[in-house]
Amino acid sequence: xxxxxxxxxxxxxxxxxxxxxxxxxxxxxxxxxxxxxxxxxxxxxxxxxxxxxxxxxxxxxxxxxxxxxxxxxxxxxxx
Numbered sequence: 001x002x003x004x005x006x007x008x009x010x011x012x013x014x015x016x017x018x019x020x021x022x023x024x025x026x027x028x029x030x031x032x033x034x035x036x037x038x039x040x041x042x043x044x045x046x047x048x049x050x051x052x053x054x055x056x057x058x059x060x061x062x063x064x065x066x067x068x069x070x071x072x073x074x075x076x077x078x079x
Contacts, residue, residue, distance in 0.1 A: 008022070
Protein backbone atom coordinates (compact mmCIF):
# COMPACT_ATOMS: atom_id res chain seq x y z
CA UNK A 1 0.00 0.00 0.00
CA UNK A 2 1.38 3.41 -0.99
CA UNK A 3 1.57 6.26 1.54
CA UNK A 4 -0.24 9.41 0.47
CA UNK A 5 1.30 12.60 1.83
CA UNK A 6 -0.51 15.86 2.58
CA UNK A 7 1.51 17.66 -0.10
CA UNK A 8 0.28 15.14 -2.67
CA UNK A 9 -3.32 15.77 -1.64
CA UNK A 10 -2.66 19.51 -1.91
CA UNK A 11 -1.25 19.04 -5.40
CA UNK A 12 -4.27 16.97 -6.41
CA UNK A 13 -6.74 19.51 -5.02
CA UNK A 14 -4.93 22.37 -6.73
CA UNK A 15 -4.49 20.65 -10.09
CA UNK A 16 -5.30 17.04 -10.88
CA UNK A 17 -3.11 17.15 -14.00
CA UNK A 18 -0.09 18.36 -12.01
CA UNK A 19 -0.68 15.50 -9.58
CA UNK A 20 -0.83 13.01 -12.45
CA UNK A 21 2.36 14.42 -14.00
CA UNK A 22 4.04 14.09 -10.63
CA UNK A 23 2.98 10.43 -10.39
CA UNK A 24 4.37 9.80 -13.88
CA UNK A 25 7.70 11.27 -12.83
CA UNK A 26 7.64 13.92 -15.55
CA UNK A 27 10.06 16.82 -15.12
CA UNK A 28 8.59 20.29 -14.60
CA UNK A 29 9.11 22.77 -17.42
CA UNK A 30 8.91 25.83 -15.17
CA UNK A 31 11.47 24.81 -12.56
CA UNK A 32 13.08 28.29 -12.46
CA UNK A 33 9.75 30.01 -11.81
CA UNK A 34 8.95 27.55 -9.02
CA UNK A 35 12.35 28.16 -7.40
CA UNK A 36 11.77 31.93 -7.62
CA UNK A 37 8.39 31.47 -5.97
CA UNK A 38 9.89 29.34 -3.20
CA UNK A 39 12.61 31.95 -2.59
CA UNK A 40 9.93 34.68 -2.43
CA UNK A 41 7.90 32.71 0.11
CA UNK A 42 10.99 32.07 2.27
CA UNK A 43 11.79 35.82 2.26
CA UNK A 44 8.19 36.68 3.07
CA UNK A 45 8.12 34.12 5.89
CA UNK A 46 11.24 35.65 7.43
CA UNK A 47 9.69 39.12 7.17
CA UNK A 48 6.49 37.92 8.87
CA UNK A 49 8.55 36.30 11.64
CA UNK A 50 10.58 39.49 12.11
CA UNK A 51 7.39 41.59 12.24
CA UNK A 52 5.99 39.29 14.94
CA UNK A 53 9.19 39.53 16.97
CA UNK A 54 9.22 43.31 16.65
CA UNK A 55 5.60 43.48 17.78
CA UNK A 56 6.42 41.30 20.78
CA UNK A 57 9.40 43.52 21.61
CA UNK A 58 7.12 46.56 21.41
CA UNK A 59 4.66 45.03 23.87
CA UNK A 60 7.47 44.07 26.25
CA UNK A 61 8.90 47.60 26.13
CA UNK A 62 5.45 49.10 26.66
CA UNK A 63 4.82 46.90 29.69
CA UNK A 64 8.27 47.75 31.08
CA UNK A 65 7.56 51.47 30.64
CA UNK A 66 4.20 51.13 32.40
CA UNK A 67 5.82 49.25 35.27
CA UNK A 68 8.51 51.91 35.64
CA UNK A 69 5.87 54.62 35.53
CA UNK A 70 3.89 52.85 38.26
CA UNK A 71 7.02 52.60 40.42
CA UNK A 72 7.81 56.30 39.87
CA UNK A 73 4.26 57.35 40.75
CA UNK A 74 4.25 55.14 43.85
CA UNK A 75 7.55 56.60 45.04
CA UNK A 76 6.23 60.14 44.50
CA UNK A 77 3.16 59.52 46.67
CA UNK A 78 5.10 57.67 49.39
CA UNK A 79 7.57 60.54 49.99
